[in-house]
Amino acid sequence: MSGFLVKGPSGPLVAPLGSSVVLPCYVVEPLPMKDLEVEWRRTDSAILVHLYQDDESRPESQQQDYHDRAHFFIDQIQHGNFSLRLDNLRAEDDGRYTCRVYISGSDESVSVSVGEDVTLNCSVNSHITPEHIEEVSWKKTNEDILVLLYQNNKTLPDSSDERYRDRVEFFTAEIPKGNFSLRLKSVRTEDKGVYMCQVFAGGLSANATAVLGRMGES
Structure with missing residues (x-):
């Protein structure tokens, strides 16, 4: 199976109290390191167990209970391995953990004249196969407006x-x-602002931002 699909264990993990356990999380092919963020959270409480961001582990972001107990395999991250080692297991560690991988694109500034058409760019690595694309959304972030939504292989214009109906595709x-x-x-002049494209595919979330500004008159 090709594509940047985030893989995990096939079943529950069992380990003795006081021991260590590895929570597997990896992608089929390595992702670009630039703008890569990996989050491990407790699914039952949304507690942040560990975070990898800006090319380094971020232990200061961890919930206190996981300080010095949860570790990435730093030398393996460049190979697409985002597994987490949890040490000194406690009874309260029992639960469900989620690994999420984010890739953010670089900002793009677009200028356009009023009345013209414009393209806001958003592309992710082509290894994602169409059948794994769960959702694509475009939002105007400075106003939190949904501009366009794509789900289940079709656009949902309604x-x-x-303000954007019949003007976007x-x-x-x-x-x-x-x-x-x-x-x-x-x-239109009021279209000026920041737009974010977000793609969900096989457990991978990717986003890119476009800034629509410098409006002129046509």
Whole structure:
């Protein structure tokens, strides 16, 4: 199976109290290290167990209970292995843990004249296969408005905020190539702002930001 799918254990892990256990989490192929973030959380409470961000482990972000007990295999992260070792197991460690991998794209600033059409770019690595794409959303983040939603292999135009309905579209033929760019038609002055594309696929969340600014008159 190809694609950047986050893999974990097939069943529950059992280990004696006081011992160590490895919680497996890895991707099929290595991801780019730039803008990579890995989060381990307790699913039952959303407690942050450990965080990898900005090319390093972030122990200061951990819940106090996991200080000095939860560790990444730092030398393995570049190979797509985000497994976590939990030491000195306690009875209260029993529970469900979730590993989430985020890749954020770089900001892109776009200028356009009022009345013109504009493309806001969003693409993720093409190794993600179409059948694993669960959801793609475009939101205007400074106003928290849903611009366009794609789920279950189709666009849901009724989900768009009324200001964007009938003015936005995906390049549908490009989606299998990992291209989720958005076409915004007949740009208005009030369209100016920050837009985020977020892709969920096989446990992987990726996002990219586009800034629509420097409006001119056509």
